[in-house]
Amino acid sequence: MGSRSELQVGFYSDKCPFAEATVEAAVVDAAVVNPRVAPILLRLHFHDCFVEGCDGSILITTGVQDAEISASAHQGVMGFDVIAKAKAAIEAQCPGVVSCADIVAIAARDAVALAGGPTYEVETGRRDGRLSSANMAWRMPQFHDSVHTLRLKFFEKGLTEADLVLLSGGAHTIGTTACFFVRDRLYAFMGTNTSDPTISPALLPSLERQCPKDGSPMDRLLLDQVTGERFDVQSLINIKNGLSVLPSDSILYDNNITKSVVDFYSVDKSSFAEDFAVAMIKMGRIDVNTGTEGEIRQVCETVNPMFLLYLQSAE
Structure with a gap:
């Protein structure tokens, strides 16, 4: 996995200068329809980062069996439509540049601010993971965990x-x-x-x-x-x-x-x-893909076509 030092504030400043503003607009629009969108997007980022790192893998719902989102630990996690809307708008501006993982992180920040919470600069430069499996979510913090178990699960993520x-x-x-x-x-x-x-x-x-x-x-x-x-x-x-x-x-x-x-x-x-x-910034650094690791998914719900073909041929 990539180093947190490879993330940086303003990673898309030259490559896709309106990326963060586009995500913010999608979050604001979603809040008009659903006032609960702030905690929904905050929870989505948390659940993404705690399983295989902040790599957008929780968004993968097609082209794989037993997708990560189907894990019982992710019960009730939502917000995929907001991320998909932001991704589509960004792809129209800068195709193949902005990762779904970064969109999730930016959306969580904007959602917190929308609810009256702090504003902060999001480090970006994450690349998307290619694997999605419910089995990966077995170390997700859960509501019935003891405080000892919760501490261990957080320690494991630094x-x-x-x-x-x-x-x-x-x-x-x-x-x-x-x-x-x-x-x-x-x-x-x-x-x-x-x-x-x-x-x-x-x-x-x-x-x-x-x-x-x-x-x-x-x-x-x-x-x-x-x-x-x-x-x-x-x-x-x-x-x-x-x-x-x-x-x-x-x-x-x-x-x-x-x-x-x-x-x-x-x-x-x-x-x-x-x-x-x-x-939140610290959590956003968990086991990120950077550089040439992972990919920039064209559509957040599925891995890119060539890798999907490779997976299917290997079955």
């Missing part, structure tokens, strides 16, 4: 406990989740018939109303029940106060190291946005 808190609990300042992911916390915690005792009594009745025991597992609720429509540090304050929704967020207060990070941002709120941006 990320710290602070990055874990920022990119997991902190990123949940915006967006929604399905009741499927919280039902055990409410009705069968640790195999019992009771709720998670760390859930604040002030929050529990509301969660039970939004996700009744006999309700649809696909009903959705805000990840941040206090200021869920705005990008801020509230999701970390929620963890401290027993007001977090997902189990993978609440357990960040069970470990001394991650607890100290949560406590820090709960007090020093001004540092959250800046440090979140730094963590």
Whole structure:
């Protein structure tokens, strides 16, 4: 895989000067139709980077069997239409120049800014991966992981406990989740018939109303029940106060190291946005393809025709 040093801000300045503006326009247009687009694109970037690196492989849905997106760990990941629209517009300007992986990274940055979060410069120069398999997603962080497992999965990607808190609990300042992911916390915690005792009594009745025991597992609720429509540090304050929704967020207060990070941002709120941006940049460097590695896919949903023919001939 390529070195992060081969990424650079403004990689397309000469080759495709309007690339980033084109992605931003696609994100803004999508937000008009779907106000949830910001957390959707943020999650898409996270899921792409944590499986085989930030290579756009999660976008590959045709021409392969058991595509990466079919993995259970990617359940509910969306945003492909926004990336496809941006890619098509860029290809009309600069064919074969801008990777799908870079478009995902730029779109996530623009989505965060659109939700009131920090603006930051995205390093670009990634090339697209050619492989897509559900089996590759087995080390994806999941909602039921212990804090020990989450730490290990982040360490494997060169990320710290602070990055874990920022990119997991902190990123949940915006967006929604399905009741499927919280039902055990409410009705069968640790195999019992009771709720998670760390859930604040002030929050529990509301969660039970939004996700009744006999309700649809696909009903959705805000990840941040206090200021869920705005990008801020509230999701970390929620963890401290027993007001977090997902189990993978609440357990960040069970470990001394991650607890100290949560406590820090709960007090020093001004540092959250800046440090979140730094963590996003750091995540965007995970196992990237650069130089002559990978390819620049013509269409994000499939590898380029010549490589696809090679794969088919090898079967």
